[in-house]
Amino acid sequence: MSMLRFFNRTPAPEPAPTAPIARERLQILLAHERGARGQPDLLMQLREEILQVVSRHVTLDPDKVIVRMERGKMVSTLEVDIEVPSGIEGKFAAAS
Amino acid sequence: MAKVLVVTSGKGGVGKTTTTASIGAALAQAGQKVVVVDFDVGLRNLDLVMGAERRVVFDLINVVQGIAKLPQALIRDKRLENLWLLPASQTKDKDALTEEGVGRIIGELRENCDWVLCDSPAGIERGAMLAMRHADEAVIVTNPEVSSVRDSDRIIGMLDSKTVRAEKGERVEKHILITRYDPARAARGEMLTIDDILEILATPLLGIIPESQDVLRASNVGCPVTLNSPSSAPARAYLDATRRLLGETLPMIVPAGRKGLMDLLRGRRAA
Numbered sequence: 001m002s003m004l005r006f007f008n009r010t011p012a013p014e015p016a017p018t019a020p021i022a023r024e025r026l027q028i029l030l031a032h033e034r035g036a037r038g039q040p041d042l043l044m045q046l047r048e049e050i051l052q053v054v055s056r057h058v059t060l061d062p063d064k065v066i067v068r069m070e071r072g073k074m075v076s077t078l079e080v081d082i083e084v085p086s087g088i089e090g091k092f093a094a095a096s
Numbered sequence: 097m098a099k100v101l102v103v104t105s106g107k108g109g110v111g112k113t114t115t116t117a118s119i120g121a122a123l124a125q126a127g128q129k130v131v132v133v134d135f136d137v138g139l140r141n142l143d144l145v146m147g148a149e150r151r152v153v154f155d156l157i158n159v160v161q162g163i164a165k166l167p168q169a170l171i172r173d174k175r176l177e178n179l180w181l182l183p184a185s186q187t188k189d190k191d192a193l194t195e196e197g198v199g200r201i202i203g204e205l206r207e208n209c210d211w212v213l214c215d216s217p218a219g220i221e222r223g224a225m226l227a228m229r230h231a232d233e234a235v236i237v238t239n240p241e242v243s244s245v246r247d248s249d250r251i252i253g254m255l256d257s258k259t260v261r262a263e264k265g266e267r268v269e270k271h272i273l274i275t276r277y278d279p280a281r282a283a284r285g286e287m288l289t290i291d292d293i294l295e296i297l298a299t300p301l302l303g304i305i306p307e308s309q310d311v312l313r314a315s316n317v318g319c320p321v322t323l324n325s326p327s328s329a330p331a332r333a334y335l336d337a338t339r340r341l342l343g344e345t346l347p348m349i350v351p352a353g354r355k356g357l358m359d360l361l362r363g364r365r366a367a
Contacts, residue, residue: 016285017284017285017286018285019282019285019286019287019288019289019292020285022241022242022288022292023288023292023296025242026242026246026288026296027296030246030249033246033249034249034253037253
């Protein structure tokens, strides 16, 4: 009986194949990387130039400037996060 | 005039050294005069895979620096009399490898043999650049896995821009060699397929080497798999790939997996 049960058992569902996902991710990534090849690092350049502009007005720590990029299929976003020293708010108010 | 062939990949651990030893031996088995050159300064392993680790006296850097003459540094294979190894240095600073020195050695080797095989280090730094610098042809070793395919794409870009041939407006002839191919996993859709890889990399296929214990056994005993177990599946795949390099047209054999007992019981289709 137990032998029969063993053979008649319904097979466990097989995990969904992941290879098509790998293929799609690679195609998107490589299309981007091939385009960027030989170009200067855009993110580093942006970071440097933004830093220069802001530094003209406030003293800031270069390590506290973070530039992030999120690439999507349709739109990409660039996020710039600058930490300014406290006590700067008054200056902004005076300028406006 | 010899052909210079670089065995490269970008990613480490995909089988460059195994491939250099196997194709080098297979070319010599076909009667070609072959020198295999290890460019992996500091992490040499081609000597070990070829079973010549106890016979290394001089190395590539000694020759670059003029401490030894090229014929003194070449180690002749004990099994194949027309196969030589030029080992990498294990201790020297890798900056000792100069572009001018490498060019001189490759030039000298070109005049004295039919094939120069350059075993590239992993990565895209100086060592990898120098290994591909003078190549006429390239074998890009790729595993059916995302990181390996991405790195291969990067290396293809470098072969098309940073080599002497590319700078002269000529082409480096490129071939993809898929290694560690597991037919059972491919059949289950767990692994990128051959077609996926070739479509993404847009480069012709030289061969498919199945994942096999024979490859490990061959490296354990320090003998290229094409010599150690010539009738094994990986050896036959390497021998076919070598014949393609020599200009033959052969049907491509996609390794098929054996059906396991459970696969039969469950009625799964094999690869």
